[in-house]
Amino acid sequence: MNGMAPRRRGRPARKAADTGPSAQQKILDAARTEFAERGYDKTSIRGIAKAAGVDPALVHHYFGTKDEVFAAAIEVSFEPALMVPALLAGGPDGIGERLARYFIGVWENPVTRAPLLAVIRSALTHEAAAKVLRTFVLRRLLERVAEDLDVPNPTFRAELAASHMLGIAFLRYVIKAEPLASADTEEIITMVAPTLQRYLTEA
Amino acid sequence: MNGMAPRRRGRPARKAADTGPSAQQKILDAARTEFAERGYDKTSIRGIAKAAGVDPALVHHYFGTKDEVFAAAIEVSFEPALMVPALLAGGPDGIGERLARYFIGVWENPVTRAPLLAVIRSALTHEAAAKVLRTFVLRRLLERVAEDLDVPNPTFRAELAASHMLGIAFLRYVIKAEPLASADTEEIITMVAPTLQRYLTEA
Numbered sequence: 001m002n003g004m005a006p007r008r009r010g011r012p013a014r015k016a017a018d019t020g021p022s023a024q025q026k027i028l029d030a031a032r033t034e035f036a037e038r039g040y041d042k043t044s045i046r047g048i049a050k051a052a053g054v055d056p057a058l059v060h061h062y063f064g065t066k067d068e069v070f071a072a073a074i075e076v077s078f079e080p081a082l083m084v085p086a087l088l089a090g091g092p093d094g095i096g097e098r099l100a101r102y103f104i105g106v107w108e109n110p111v112t113r114a115p116l117l118a119v120i121r122s123a124l125t126h127e128a129a130a131k132v133l134r135t136f137v138l139r140r141l142l143e144r145v146a147e148d149l150d151v152p153n154p155t156f157r158a159e160l161a162a163s164h165m166l167g168i169a170f171l172r173y174v175i176k177a178e179p180l181a182s183a184d185t186e187e188i189i190t191m192v193a194p195t196l197q198r199y200l201t202e203a
Numbered sequence: 204m205n206g207m208a209p210r211r212r213g214r215p216a217r218k219a220a221d222t223g224p225s226a227q228q229k230i231l232d233a234a235r236t237e238f239a240e241r242g243y244d245k246t247s248i249r250g251i252a253k254a255a256g257v258d259p260a261l262v263h264h265y266f267g268t269k270d271e272v273f274a275a276a277i278e279v280s281f282e283p284a285l286m287v288p289a290l291l292a293g294g295p296d297g298i299g300e301r302l303a304r305y306f307i308g309v310w311e312n313p314v315t316r317a318p319l320l321a322v323i324r325s326a327l328t329h330e331a332a333a334k335v336l337r338t339f340v341l342r343r344l345l346e347r348v349a350e351d352l353d354v355p356n357p358t359f360r361a362e363l364a365a366s367h368m369l370g371i372a373f374l375r376y377v378i379k380a381e382p383l384a385s386a387d388t389e390e391i392i393t394m395v396a397p398t399l400q401r402y403l404t405e406a
Binding site: 039120121123124125130133134137138142153155156157159160162163164165166167168170171172174175176177178179180183187188191192194195198199 | 242323324326327328333336337340341345356358359360362363365366367368369370371373374375377378379380381382383386390391394395397398401402
């Protein structure tokens with residue numbers, strides 16, 4: 001009733017935007033955008049925090065170092081890669097075509113393509129980014145694929161398959177070399193599927 | 204006999220270093236180094252001239268714009284590619300293995316690898332560089348290869364072959380993904396040669 005100061009209860013109120021998964025997601029989204037637009041070198045924790053509208057300390061709290069933020073950010077970019085084990089689960093028949101079709105589909109879609117391109121650019125221009133990509137891609141994707149393959153040297157085989165698809169992505173979407181850049185995706189799949197099939201299933 | 208000023212004869216003397224092919228070569232060497240070390244964006248005609256020890260006007264005189272200097276510089280980097288028509292001249296039998304072996308050889312050698320990596324990095328990070336690479340690679344290499352192929356859509360087939368080898372280069376030498384990075388080159392050639400053979404010779 002009189003002009004008493006309000007009593008403090010417990011810890012100071014936090015802004016709702018600074019807590020919980022939505023802050024983590026905002027940081028990840030901001031990180032992906034920053035890395036994509038500025039490149040690995042010019043991206044900083046401070047820049048990511050500013051883009052996310054949070055304190056830099058929160059970025060450190062949730063993710064750690066710049067490399068750890070990068071690893072988390074590319075993990076999201078590689079979400080489409082999480083589908084790959086499901087594609088393998090269909091068994092060896094036709095796996096070459098299923099994988100070729102899926103990979104091309106991811107790259108044909110500008111929404112899923114852009115973060116992958118950004119990751120590849122970073123890896124090509126900064127050794128720390130290449131190291132993160134190597135560890136991530138190997139551990140999360142290629143070795144997982146290799147588990148399901150019944151061939152000698154399965155990780156080597158998976159890498160040969162991945163290298164072919166990566167190279168197609170580079171010539172088609174980055175260099176934009178014709179006629180590959182404008183080719184119907186079915187033409188590419190038709191040519192490449194038997195290659196992947198051999199690498200992934202033939203001893 | 205007396206203190207007469209020496210008579211001028213004709214045009215002022217030029218420094219020997221500013222004339223003839225050796226100046227052109229110095230400019231090309233400097234351009235390759237500048238592009239490789241600074242990247243496409245941060246390289247300038249002035250910077251190239253300084254590194255070559257010549258006047259910027261001489262760079263313009265011999266080569267033209269920055270893009271034209273870049274095109275000339277990467278042409279030299281792709282000198283190994285000039286061997287490819289000779290490899291094709293051996294006829295279709297075993298062409299897959301010859302090309303796989305040659306490509307791997309160029310990338311295994313750090314001297315020939317470094318400028319190629321620099322070109323790819325430039326193309327990935329600067330659209331103008333991608334455009335130069337696209338024009339150059341297509342016109343000078345892939346279409347030349349396609350002339351010697353007896354398959355439908357020969358340029359498309361040549362690009363598929365090139366994409367596979369580029370992807371291997373990326374995973375082995377840039378990302379350094381194991382076991383591909385440490386694999387014996389004969390293992391890679393053995394797996395990949397039949398792929399290139401099919402792309403380049405089978406209708």
